[in-house]
Amino acid sequence: MTAPSRATLPGTAALAILAIIVGGAFAGLIAEGARDLPSAFAAFDPYLLRIARFTLWQALLSTVVSVLPAIFVARALSRRPDFPGRRLLLALFAVPLALPAIVAALGVLALLGRAGLVAEPLTALTGARWQGIYGLSGILIAHAFFNLPLATRLLLAALDTVPNDRWRLASQLGFSPWATFRIVEWPVLRAALPSVAGLVFMLCVTSFTIVLILGGGPRATTLEVAIYQALRFDFAPARAVALVAVQIALTLAIVLVLKRAGADLAPDANIGMTARRPSLRGWRAKIADALPILAAMLFVVAPMAAIVIAGLRADLARLAADPAVHAATVTSLKLAALAACFTLALAFCLVRARQRLEARRSGRSPGLLERAMDTGAGFVLVIPPIVVGAGWFILLRHTGNVLNYAAPMVVAVNAVMALPFALRILRPAHDAAAARYDRLSVSLGMSTLDRLRFIDWPLLRRPLATAFAFAMALSLGDLGVIALFGSDAVQTLPYLLLSRMGAYRTEDAAGIALFLALLTLILMLASEWAGRKQA
Amino acid sequence: MIFALELNDIRFAYPGGSEMIFDLSVPAGEIVGLLGASGSGKSTLLHLVAGFEEPQSGMIRIAGDDVTRLDPARRAVSMVFQENNLFHHLSVADNVGLGRSPSLRLTEADRADISKALADVGLAGKEDRRPDALSGGERQRAALARALVRRHPLLLLDEPFASLGPALRTEMVELVRSLQTRTGMTIVFVTHAPEDARALADRIIFLEDGRIAADGPVETFYGPDAPAEFTAYVGRSPFV
Numbered sequence: 152m153t154a155p156s157r158a159t160l161p162g163t164a165a166l167a168i169l170a171i172i173v174g175g176a177f178a179g180l181i182a183e184g185a186r187d188l189p190s191a192f193a194a195f196d197p198y199l200l201r202i203a204r205f206t207l208w209q210a211l212l213s214t215v216v217s218v219l220p221a222i223f224v225a226r227a228l229s230r231r232p233d234f235p236g237r238r239l240l241l242a243l244f245a246v247p248l249a250l251p252a253i254v255a256a257l258g259v260l261a262l263l264g265r266a267g268l269v270a271e272p273l274t275a276l277t278g279a280r281w282q283g284i285y286g287l288s289g290i291l292i293a294h295a296f297f298n299l300p301l302a303t304r305l306l307l308a309a310l311d312t313v314p315n316d317r318w319r320l321a322s323q324l325g326f327s328p329w330a331t332f333r334i335v336e337w338p339v340l341r342a343a344l345p346s347v348a349g350l351v352f353m354l355c356v357t358s359f360t361i362v363l364i365l366g367g368g369p370r371a372t373t374l375e376v377a378i379y380q381a382l383r384f385d386f387a388p389a390r391a392v393a394l395v396a397v398q399i400a401l402t403l404a405i406v407l408v409l410k411r412a413g414a415d416l417a418p419d420a421n422i423g424m425t426a427r428r429p430s431l432r433g434w435r436a437k438i439a440d441a442l443p444i445l446a447a448m449l450f451v452v453a454p455m456a457a458i459v460i461a462g463l464r465a466d467l468a469r470l471a472a473d474p475a476v477h478a479a480t481v482t483s484l485k486l487a488a489l490a491a492c493f494t495l496a497l498a499f500c501l502v503r504a505r506q507r508l509e510a511r512r513s514g515r516s517p518g519l520l521e522r523a524m525d526t527g528a529g530f531v532l533v534i535p536p537i538v539v540g541a542g543w544f545i546l547l548r549h550t551g552n553v554l555n556y557a558a559p560m561v562v563a564v565n566a567v568m569a570l571p572f573a574l575r576i577l578r579p580a581h582d583a584a585a586a587r588y589d590r591l592s593v594s595l596g597m598s599t600l601d602r603l604r605f606i607d608w609p610l611l612r613r614p615l616a617t618a619f620a621f622a623m624a625l626s627l628g629d630l631g632v633i634a635l636f637g638s639d640a641v642q643t644l645p646y647l648l649l650s651r652m653g654a655y656r657t658e659d660a661a662g663i664a665l666f667l668a669l670l671t672l673i674l675m676l677a678s679e680w681a682g683r684k685q686a
Numbered sequence: 687m688i689f690a691l692e693l694n695d696i697r698f699a700y701p702g703g704s705e706m707i708f709d710l711s712v713p714a715g716e717i718v719g720l721l722g723a724s725g726s727g728k729s730t731l732l733h734l735v736a737g738f739e740e741p742q743s744g745m746i747r748i749a750g751d752d753v754t755r756l757d758p759a760r761r762a763v764s765m766v767f768q769e770n771n772l773f774h775h776l777s778v779a780d781n782v783g784l785g786r787s788p789s790l791r792l793t794e795a796d797r798a799d800i801s802k803a804l805a806d807v808g809l810a811g812k813e814d815r816r817p818d819a820l821s822g823g824e825r826q827r828a829a830l831a832r833a834l835v836r837r838h839p840l841l842l843l844d845e846p847f848a849s850l851g852p853a854l855r856t857e858m859v860e861l862v863r864s865l866q867t868r869t870g871m872t873i874v875f876v877t878h879a880p881e882d883a884r885a886l887a888d889r890i891i892f893l894e895d896g897r898i899a900a901d902g903p904v905e906t907f908y909g910p911d912a913p914a915e916f917t918a919y920v921g922r923s924p925f926v
Contacts, residue, residue, distance in 0.1 A: 314769070314770040316767040316768075316769070316770045316771070316844075317770050317773075319733070319736065319738045319758070319765070319767070320765070320767070320770075320771065322737070322738065322757070322758040322759060323736060323737075323738075323758045323759060323761075323763070323764070323765055324759065324784050324785065324788050325757075325758075325759030325760075325788050326759075326788045327788060327789065329789075330788045330789050334773055334776070334784070335773070338773070338774075338775050
């Protein structure tokens with residue numbers, strides 16, 4: 152391996168920072184485990200086993216209820232390339248992913264909770280008092296709200312890869328809908344399913360906020376929520392270490408199994424729609440397609456509508472004058488902006504250094520450093536923020552008040568969390584620019600600064616803006632790290648929302664949720680807009 | 687006289703595109719080569735005949751029957767595309783069998799026909815192969831075999847040789863010619879290569895901007911009286 156040169160030094164430094172953030176967390180966990188080995192071992196009790204089992208069970212069920220219907224919805228959408236409102240519907244399907252998990256959980260409660268919008272009609276209909284959905288059913292619905300649209304979009308993208316001539320051939324050979332499914336659609340769906348189901352399963356195994364809010368009591372608790380409870384309520388670091396160890400072992404095992412199955416776990420932020428598939432004729436086929444599409448639309452729109460309705464019922468004027476809301480908004484925006492800047496800096500250094508290394512080796516197989524900058528950096532996605540936060544929480548508690556570190560922890564961990572997405576957005580644009588202008592800029596004798604001014608900045612401005620808005624939205628809505636480190640001194644909007652819910656101030660919570668949803672949606676739209684202009 | 691194919695004042699435009707107008711008739715047993723620059727409407731013409739696109743107005747007849755509003759499956763045509771003619775998870779025999787029954791319910795007689803069609807295109811004994819194990823030329827032969835078992839009188843070829851090398855193209859041109867002689871099919875094919883058109887076609891139709899710019903026997907196109915539009919497109923052809 153070559154020593155880091157001037158060109159790859161920033162990238163190596165970025166990699167080192169990543170290693171410190173993730174490695175520090177592990178150091179804290181290992182030190183705590185070693186310090187109190189008997190307690191850590193004692194924590195592996197039937198309770199932990201039950202939590203681990205529930206974590207997997209709810210993720211499995213969530214995957215089934217998200218992906219199975221998505222197959223039918225994607226197929227129906229694929230069969231109807233030209234119905235009015237199709238683009239709008241697909242845009243709508245992108246919204247749940249942009250919503251903070253805590254807002255979505257609140258939307259599900261506002262709709263189906265004990266005092267939800269449908270509670271009255273359901274009580275009147277069944278005669279029995281509607282108890283609201285908590286526990287497993289609530290978790291499944293919320294997970295499906297996120298992942299059904301995601302799975303639909305991914306499967307639709309897979310169906311769109313079928314060459315147009317295939318559809319023409321199928322229609323010329325007179326395939327029945329069943330034959331078309333079996334011969335044309337199912338092969339591409341089957342190829343995409345391991346990735347899609349794997350991604351959804353992974354998201355559900357590491358889902359924290361949904362389970363925290365909708366899961367109830369020891370019967371519906373996952374590892375991540377148990378980690379949080381062990382640190383914040385029971386103050387049992389040894390137990391937390393045991394829980395984290397199980398969580399990491401589980402995630403790693405799942406990733407390995409899925410890689411074996413040929414799944415690609417890297418998330419894709421945007422999906423193109425190009426197919427020119429002949430639309431099916433006949434009213435029977437029309438109804439068969441309209442049903443899954445309408446059902447999915449209702450399923451996605453209803454919680455969003457509930458967020459808006461419940462939010463507007465809140466005393467918004469009072470909330471707008473509430474100093475706690477002001478403080479949380481300012482803190483949230485500041486921390487999210489800092490985290491986004493940090494993400495961009497890390498991403499840019501990594502992308503640049505990786506491309507340099509690739510250019511220098513000219514065709515030989517990539518070295519360790521390059522691979523670390525490539526797949527290694529993307530790998531942080533499978534390390535849940537709660538785990539990193541928990542490690543640092545345990546490490547830092549010896550230094551006095553651990554809650555003093557809230558701000559830097561939120562910035563660092565959220566930045567790392569957004570890094571894989573930023574890499575995905577930046578790398579293609581950067582590498583394309585480098586392939587085009589590298590030799591030219593060298594032959595003109597441009598300095599690094601000249602390059603930044605005349606090549607990188609003009610060409611990467613838009614992808615950088617896309618990544619910045621995306622990272623900021625992601626950080627703004629996150630409840631993971633702040634749930635561990637938050638206090639009255641440092642509150643973000645999701646944390647404030649959580650504490651208002653905990654204090655049974657449901658109306659306030661709904662109002663804040665609406666505000667938070669609007670903030671993240673604006674950022675996501677800005678990200679989309681910046682991304683579209685560059686294309 | 688009943689033509690194998692007739693397009694009467696067919697008008698068609700893609701969303702936002704300019705209008706194309708096609709008016710032509712093809713007698714049974716003729717081999718017609720469609721030539722023209724990219725975007726001149728060659729493939730669109732085939733898609734209209736096959737029913738993948740619906741014209742805004744006009745009438746299409748196949749063997750005298752009005753098929754203008756019929757589903758693709760109900761038109762007596764077969765089509766071979768440049769690529770993607772075969773389903774990769776099905777065997778060669780099954781791919782050909784789809785031409786007989788889309789649900790692959792095949793009788794013994796059907797299976798015999800499939801084997802014969804495969805032998806006719808030079809793929810005898812390759813029934814159980816997967817398309818991945820075939821060369822590009824062999825895949826196109828399998829697609830032709832499927833067209834044979836469909837027994838439709840009209841065959842449309844959309845740049846069927848475009849991804850093949852020169853030697854294979856010559857072979858394929860000869861194969862299509864001999865199949866036509868044996869079955870008497872009418873063939874309309876799209877090509878970018880003037881030499882393919884010269885070797886295979888009886889008649890050339892040259893398209894420009896969605897209109898028929900020139901139409902005549904192949905000898906005229908490759909002789910001293912070639913239409914000006916065609917000469918401009920081909921350049922100084924070695925054939926002239």
